[in-house]
Amino acid sequence: MENFFQLVKNIVPALTEKKHKGQDGRIGIVGGCQEYTGAPYFAAMSALKAGADLSYVFCAREAAPVIKSYSPELIVHPVLDSPNAVQEVKKWLPRLHALVVGPGLGRDDLLLKNVKGILEASKARDIPIVIDADGLWLIAQEPALIQGYQKAILTPNHMEFSRLWEAVVSSPVDSSDDHASVLRLSQALGNVTVVQKGEHDLISDGQQVVRCSQEGSSRRCGGQGDLLSGSLGLMAHWALLAGLEKTNGTSPLLVAAWGACSLTRQCNHQAFQKYGRSTTTTDMIAEIGAAFSKLFET
Ligand SMILES: NC(=O)C1=CN([C@@H]2O[C@H](COP(=O)(O)OP(=O)(O)OC[C@H]3O[C@@H](n4cnc5c(N)ncnc54)[C@H](OP(=O)(O)O)[C@@H]3O)[C@@H](O)[C@H]2O)[C@@H](O)CC1
Ligand SMILES: Nc1ncnc2c1ncn2[C@@H]1O[C@H](COP(=O)(O)OP(=O)(O)OP(=O)(O)O)[C@@H](O)[C@H]1O
């Protein structure tokens, strides 16, 4: 098996004095509604802390002041429930390197309809898209939205995986063979990359399955998946930019997914060493810098 640590190192852009703001990543998060403001914040901050230059949140109007108040680092657009949401987000798409769709999105029909339009517009521009949380709810309702899109990565947790499986595979899931299941789901979706999160993370592009078993901890506070999807949006951009030459022929999105899973689990491990049972996702985000250096910096 390839040395995935080395492949991730190969795709990380060098920090040089010759670059301008934005070059190392402008990442957009689509999510944030009345109920959920933490999830899009976690995803957007994780992208920044992993090395993105700019992180944008496209959320419902009510969520915007709350998300802004968590952090001055984020650029927050309160457009997701507006009648011209798709047009508003479309204006920004030429500037975005990747989108993360779903953290804290909720399941309101109007928001989901707007997100459908945003997905179509992003696909038309060939933008890498990570789909997580309620974005996966939408895909389970309408798998055709993502079917065959080669720059999509889906990051289901246990429950989200079952919903997707029921939507696109007619037979029951074989819980005794997780490798076969993730491979089959990816294939059924037209080889989009799938990250099945759990005790071990299994990642498939429909051709192979790789496993990430980086040591984490037994602390399962909410928001860890948001750290994963935000950092993955950034790494997907980096990996696609680096291309197959830097990944020795391995699918760039597989390398990106393995990198983001390792990073999330390492953050969990480090935060748990310090805070034990009281570890929260905020503590994990504070570990991103040190975890990244430990895993991927030479
Ligand atoms: N601070 C915030 O703003 C945060 C907001 N968030 C946002 O919340 C929204 C909904 O997301 P979600 O993940 O709660 O949704 P959903 O698909 O209903 O799954 C929930 C149910 O699945 C089950 N379950 C899960 N794992 C399982 C397992 N391994 N094995 C077995 N069962 C398992 C479990 O079932 P239970 O144990 O309760 O029976 C659980 O109740 C979404 O927008 C997300 O981004 C979060 O990001 C967190 C931080
Ligand atoms: N049993 C476990 N042991 C170790 N790590 C785990 C375990 N379950 C999940 N993880 C890790 O936690 C991260 C998030 O996975 P999880 O299943 O909690 O996502 P989620 O339910 O979407 O989270 P969120 O609360 O953000 O919505 C992943 O990196 C995964 O590797």
Ligand SMILES: [Mg+2]
């Ligand atoms: Mg989640």
